[in-house]
Structure formats: structure tokens, C-alpha cells
Amino acid sequence: MTDARTMAYINMYAVLGTLENLCELDDKAKEIISTLKKPVSLAFEVKDGPAATLTFTAKGCRMEDGVTKCDIKIPVSSCEKFNKIINGEVTPVPTKGLTKVGFLLKTFTALTDRLTELMRPTEEALKDPAFFELSTILTFYTISVALSQIGNQDAIGKASASYIADGDVCFAIKDGPAATIRTKNNHLVTIKKKPENPRAIMQFDNIRLANDLFNGKINSLECIGRGTVEIRGMLSMVDNLNRILDRVALYLA
Amino acid sequence: MSKFPEFKHDKSHEYFDRAVKVIPSGIYGHLGPAEGLWVPVSKWPFYSEKAQGTYFWDVDGNKYIDYMCAYGPNVLGYNDPDVDAAAMKQMKLGNCTTSPSKVMVECAENLVDTVASADWAFFCKNGSDTTTLAVMSARAHTHKKKIIFLKGYYHGDFQWAQKIDYPGITPEDVANNVVVPWFDLDALQRAYDENNGDIAGLIAQPYDHGNFKDNEVASKEYWQAVRAWCDKNGVVLIFDDVRAGFRLDLAGSDHYYGIKADLICFCKALANGYNMSALCGGEHMKATVSGMTYTGSYWMSAVPFAACIACINKMKALDTPAMFRRMGTQLTDGFKAAAKEHGFDLVVSGEPALFYLRIANDDSLMLHQEWISECVSRGLFLASHHNHFMNAAVTEEDIKLSIEIAEDAFSVVEKRHPELKG
Numbered sequence: 001m002t003d004a005r006t007m008a009y010i011n012m013y014a015v016l017g018t019l020e021n022l023c024e025l026d027d028k029a030k031e032i033i034s035t036l037k038k039p040v041s042l043a044f045e046v047k048d049g050p051a052a053t054l055t056f057t058a059k060g061c062r063m064e065d066g067v068t069k070c071d072i073k074i075p076v077s078s079c080e081k082f083n084k085i086i087n088g089e090v091t092p093v094p095t096k097g098l099t100k101v102g103f104l105l106k107t108f109t110a111l112t113d114r115l116t117e118l119m120r121p122t123e124e125a126l127k128d129p130a131f132f133e134l135s136t137i138l139t140f141y142t143i144s145v146a147l148s149q150i151g152n153q154d155a156i157g158k159a160s161a162s163y164i165a166d167g168d169v170c171f172a173i174k175d176g177p178a179a180t181i182r183t184k185n186n187h188l189v190t191i192k193k194k195p196e197n198p199r200a201i202m203q204f205d206n207i208r209l210a211n212d213l214f215n216g217k218i219n220s221l222e223c224i225g226r227g228t229v230e231i232r233g234m235l236s237m238v239d240n241l242n243r244i245l246d247r248v249a250l251y252l253a
Numbered sequence: 254m255s256k257f258p259e260f261k262h263d264k265s266h267e268y269f270d271r272a273v274k275v276i277p278s279g280i281y282g283h284l285g286p287a288e289g290l291w292v293p294v295s296k297w298p299f300y301s302e303k304a305q306g307t308y309f310w311d312v313d314g315n316k317y318i319d320y321m322c323a324y325g326p327n328v329l330g331y332n333d334p335d336v337d338a339a340a341m342k343q344m345k346l347g348n349c350t351t352s353p354s355k356v357m358v359e360c361a362e363n364l365v366d367t368v369a370s371a372d373w374a375f376f377c378k379n380g381s382d383t384t385t386l387a388v389m390s391a392r393a394h395t396h397k398k399k400i401i402f403l404k405g406y407y408h409g410d411f412q413w414a415q416k417i418d419y420p421g422i423t424p425e426d427v428a429n430n431v432v433v434p435w436f437d438l439d440a441l442q443r444a445y446d447e448n449n450g451d452i453a454g455l456i457a458q459p460y461d462h463g464n465f466k467d468n469e470v471a472s473k474e475y476w477q478a479v480r481a482w483c484d485k486n487g488v489v490l491i492f493d494d495v496r497a498g499f500r501l502d503l504a505g506s507d508h509y510y511g512i513k514a515d516l517i518c519f520c521k522a523l524a525n526g527y528n529m530s531a532l533c534g535g536e537h538m539k540a541t542v543s544g545m546t547y548t549g550s551y552w553m554s555a556v557p558f559a560a561c562i563a564c565i566n567k568m569k570a571l572d573t574p575a576m577f578r579r580m581g582t583q584l585t586d587g588f589k590a591a592a593k594e595h596g597f598d599l600v601v602s603g604e605p606a607l608f609y610l611r612i613a614n615d616d617s618l619m620l621h622q623e624w625i626s627e628c629v630s631r632g633l634f635l636a637s638h639h640n641h642f643m644n645a646a647v648t649e650e651d652i653k654l655s656i657e658i659a660e661d662a663f664s665v666v667e668k669r670h671p672e673l674k675g
Contacts, residue, residue, distance in 0.1 A: 160418040167616070199617040221278040225269060225286040227294045233617040235290050235638065236465040243418045 006153040008079035011086040012050035014145035021141045023061040043070035049079040072097030136211040144179035148188035160243040167199035200233035256661045257631035260315040265299035290637040296626035304331035306646035317634040322642035325521030330646025336525045336563045343559035354555035369504040370513035371533035380495035380520035381409030383532040387516045391454030391489035394541040399429045401455040405463030435461045454489035459506035464638045468603030476510035492517040500606040527560035577643040581605025587656035595663040609640045627662035
């Protein structure tokens with residue numbers, strides 16, 4: 001079972017949050033934002049749910065938690081409605097920044113379409129090695145952020161998080177992207193960079209393996225046996241993160 | 254230069270490659286690389302070829318002094334001649350038969366004579382079978398539904414004993430589990446009150462031997478207070494002695510702590526590797542257990558009963574708990590001294606018969622994992638984050654060799670980490 005509130009947090013921070021990485025890593029996304037003459041900030045505020053502001057410039061995108069100042073504001077009445085917006089079933093209606101609706105319709109839509117193309121790839125598209133790599137890296141970032149959201153919001157995810165000791169876990173693909181999953185008092189935060197002093201490490205041997213694991217084609221326990229998933233340090237932290245990872249697949253399926 | 258050369262595990266890996274094609278995860282459970290926490294896996298053997306005494310040989314021909322003892326069952330030494338002779342003799346008479354063998358009665362009588370709190374014995378195969386029967390019996394006896402667990406518990410892998418976030422477990426499977434901290438009597442009372450007294454039983458291992466943490470032994474005063482609390486509130490006290498049973502006290506770990514549990518679960522050390530487990534209990538629980546619907550295809554097989562009788566008799570003759578305490582202390586004192594010599598702070602905790610190790614120089618356990626893996630890859634089989642097990646086949650020479658390998662492994666890790674010298 002999944003719940004709408006957890007899904008909304010995932011959609012906000014893990015899915016929309018991956019726009020940061022898309023704008024940094026993807027040439028097509030870079031081209032889309034290159035036309036921006038000045039920064040545009042877009043805020044989503046979900047009632048009884050997450051709130052965040054995405055700021056786009058010609059050079060990139062950054063997400064900040066909460067809504068303070070923004071050019072375009074989209075209040076959403078419920079987590080369920082926000083999830084429908086992300087799924088493309090409901091059109092978002094801004095209450096502020098109506099003059100910038102062009103950004104919403106053109107630039108933002110183009111970026112989210114490109115993100116969808118990479119995150120929900122066709123088998124044909126994945127045959128291109130560069131596309132495959134980019135798709136996997138973006139999925140990695142989405143998953144790494146979703147881990148924290150599920151650990152903080154989902155009832156069963158919270159049970160897993162309650163067993164995680166304080167400290168940083170390095171979640172990484174060897175010679176590729178890395179993230180810090182930081183736990184303090186059973187609350188998880190994902191930072192999209194490698195930790196300096198991890199208490200535990202979970203590292204996938206290569207991009208292909210990570211992709212197969214993310215898509216459920218292979219099992220992590222078998223990979224640990226083969227040594228293609230490296231685990232080290234406070235393994236109880238990794239063990240419990242792995243249980244949350246199970247639920248990531250459920251939410252992002 | 255390391256005194257003990259590192260082992261190679263080529264054949265182990267060949268077998269593992271074959272295994273993953275036909276066995277989920279290659280080796281599932283506690284004997285496998287994932288749950289066994291082999292870090293890194295390249296240093297560990299995957300499959301064994303043979304075993305004798307306190308040693309086993311892997312498929313590459315490497316020989317290991319084994320302080321995991323198959324995670325407990327090897328209590329007298331692999332292939333103990335007396336236990337095997339009793340088993341073979343029974344095998345010729347009959348094993349899995351329509352009418353159970355009379356040796357089942359003799360085995361139960363032996364257990365009742367041996368275990369202080371036992372007035373009867375109910376036989377199964379694995380530890381989980383007995384903990385499950387114990388919990389069911391507590392509910393049947395009290396007509397209540399909740400069970401108190403102590404934090405960090407492990408009582409097998411049946412659904413009720415797992416946790417809500419484990420694969421395949423539903424919230425309903427564990428809805429009647431109430432978890433309280435160890436050594437906190439007030440928490441017991443709070444749990445009882447918060448659940449309106451709907452507590453059927455309290456299940457616990459004799460002391461806190463959880464993983465990833467130093468083991469914390471209990472006191473007689475603690476268990477006597479828990480016993481009194483259970484009596485006052487009509488809660489069935491279940492001792493899960495699957496892991497520690499017969500290693501602390503042949504009369505049961507409840508006896509070791511000066512109490513009588515209502516129900517006590519045995520498995521690992523019961524028959525020196527022959528597959529059986531037993532739930533024992535007091536007379537007052539017998540009628541309840543008699544009424545349980547609970548059986549299994551192989552639960553009354555005769556060969557393990559014969560092995561069990563021989564095993565218990567030999568443990569009594571050798572006074573294995575005293576032997577394990579003495580040898581476990583000697584071994585771990587040697588480990589600690591070797592650690593100190595190389596600048597490592599090795600913390601030894603738990604009972605000497607089931608000692609737990611942790612290098613405390615870092616808070617990530619990575620140094621500990623390095624040391625353990627260097628020990629294993631030189632023939633000293635230890636576990637990363639699980640308590641160990643002593644067995645009666647360990648000799649003074651084995652202990653000396655173990656300490657030498659441990660010292661050698663410390664020197665390897667020390668050289669790799671010059672930063673530790675500050």
C-alpha cells in the first residue's frame with residue numbers, strides 16, 4: 001500500500017527535485033533554459049503536504065524547501081490533487097504570476113516532458129548508451145531523495161527509519177553519482193553529494209548494474225554475494241535503508 | 254609481511270556462480286554473504302568440503318578454526334564420535350517411522366532430568382518451531398493476545414517474529430507485538446497498562462545479544478524481578494534459549510539466572526548438529542501444550558533423539574559450560590592483548606561462551622570489518638557482527654593458533670592505516 005501524502009513528498013522533492021540534475025546534466029534541458037533572460041521562481045504549496053520553490057536561470061535549476069519569494073505560485077488543495085498534477089491528469093492553476101504563465105506552459109512543460117522521457121524511457125531509447133547513462137543517473141538521484149521522503153512520511157518506512165543510527169550513509173554508483181543519506185534522530189535527509197565521513201557505504205559496481213537493480217531485474221542480496229554491490233560500515237544502517245529502497249520501487253513503479 | 258598467507262576462494266566463487274542460477278541469492282539466510290555480513294565477500298569462503306572437530310575446510314581446501322560453529326549447533330565438535338555413533342546405531346534401527354521410536358520418550362526423560370524448569374519436552378526441528386509454539390501456547394493458556402518482546406529481539410523468522418518493514422510481512426502479522434527496552438521494569442508495567450493487561454507472554458533471550466552492538470549480560474536480580482512481575486500479572490515467561498541454551502548452564506539459561514521460565518526453547522546445541530529442537534516447560538503448561546494443533550513431517554524422527562541423548566550426556570560429562578567460560582575467556586583475553594599491541598581497542602562483550610567482538614577505534618565498524626575479514630582469509634573464522642560460539646573440541650593449541658592469526662590480521666590492518674598512530 002502507498003499513501004498519497006508520501007507520494008506527494010516524493011513527487012515534490014524526488015521527482016521535481018530531479019529537475020536540478022536534469023538542467024545540470026542534459027544538453028536538451030540546458031538548451032531549454034538557455035532562453036531564460038532572467039531567473040524565474042516557481043512555487044508549489046500543497047495543503048497538508050510539501051511546499052517547495054524551484055528557481056530556474058539560464059544556467060540551471062535549484063530547489064529550496066518552502067515558499068517565501070516566488071514569481072509563480074501554485075497552491076494545491078490536497079496531496080491527491082498534487083499527485084494528479086505531476087501525473088498530468090490535472091492542470092495546475094497559478095494564483096500568482098499570471099503574466100509568467102508562458103514559462104509554465106512552455107519552459108517548465110518542456111523540462112518536465114524531457115524529465116519524463118528520461119525517467120520513463122522506452123526500450124528503444126535505452127539502446128543509446130549516453131541516454132541509458134543519463135536516465136540511470138537521474139533515476140539514482142530520484143531514488144536517493146525518495147528514500148528520505150519515504151523514511152520520513154510512509155508508515156512502514158518510518159518503522160525502518162526508526163532503526164537507523166545517526167550518521168551519514170554513502171549511497172553511490174562507483175565512478176558515478178553519489179548521495180549522502182543523513183540520519184539524525186530517525187529523520188532522513190538526502191544531500192546530493194558524497195559524504196566526507198560516512199558511517200556506512202552502499203555502492204553499486206556500475207551504471208548497468210544500478211539500472212538493473214532499480215528496475216527489479218536483479219536482486220541486491222545476490223549482488224552482495226557477488227560483490228557487485230559493496231556494503232561496508234554500520235550495516236544495520238544499510239539494511240534498513242535497503243528496506244526503504246524496497247518501498248521506493250512501490251512508489252515509483 | 255603477513256605470517257599467515259591469504260587464502261584464495263576460486264572454487265567457492267565457481268560454486269556460487271552455479272548456485273545463484275538455481276538457489277535464490279545463492280546462499281540465503283545467516284550462512285550467506287548478505288545476512289552473514291561478509292565485508293568484503295572476496296575474503297570469505299562460500300561452501301565447505303568437510304569438517305572435523307573445531308575445524309572446517311572450504312571447497313578450495315582452506316582450513317578454518319571455526320568460532321561460529323554453524324551458528325551454534327556444533328557444540329562438541331564436528332563429527333563427534335560419541336554422538337555420531339549413537340545416531341548411526343539408531344539409523345540402523347529406524348528413523349522416520351509411522352510409530353515414533355521409543356527413543357523419543359528417552360530423549361524427553363533426559364531433557365526433563367537435565368533442564369531445571371522442564372517437566373516435559375515437545376520436539377520440533379528448528380528454533381522458530383519452538384518459539385512459535387511457545388507464543389501460541391502462551392495465548393492459549395491465558396486467552397490473551399499480545400506478546401512482549403525486548404528491543405533488538407530475534408526469535409526466528411516466522412511472520413510473527415519479523416518486523417513490519419520486512420518483505421512479505423503485513424502490519425497484521427506483527428500487530429500483537431509489544432516491544433520494550435531491555436532491563437527496564439517500569440517499561441514492562443507501562444506496556445501492560447497501555448494494552449489494558451491483554452498480555453499473554455513475554456519472550457526473551459537470556460541476555461541482550463543483539464547484533465551491531467556490544468552484548469549486555471543480565472543479572473540474576475533482573476530476571477528474578479521479571480519473573481515476579483510475570484507471576485503478578487499472569488504473563489507467561491518464555492525463555493528463548495535457542496542460541497545460548499546449554500552453553501551457559503546445562504540446566505537451562507533460566508536456571509543460570511536463578512529462575513524458572515514457564516516455557517523454554519532449545520535448538521542449536523541440543524544434538525550437535527542433528528536436526529531437532531525442543532520446547533520444554535513446567536507442569537502447569539503441559540495441558541495447554543497437549544491441546545495445541547502443531548506437528549511436522551520429521552519432528553519425531555528418531556536419529557536426532559539418539560544424538561541428543563548422547564550429546565547431553567557428553568556435555569554433562571565434560572561440564573561444557575565451565576569449559577566454554579574458561580576457554581572463551583582465555584581466547585578473548587588473547588585477542589584483546591593482540592589488539593592492544595597494534596593500537597586497536599577491541600571490546601569483548603557478552604558471555605565468554607558466546608563472546609561478541611567490536612573494534613572501537615572508529616564509529617563506523619569499518620576497521621572491525623577489515624580485521625575480521627583478514628582473520629577469516631587466514632583461517633580464523635569469526636563473524637563481523639554476531640556473537641560467536643565455543644565448542645568442546647577447541648584445544649589449547651587451537652586457542653594459541655587463533656590468537657596468532659588474530660595478531661597477524663591486526664598487523665595487516667595496522668599497516669594499512671598509518672593514520673591510527675596519530
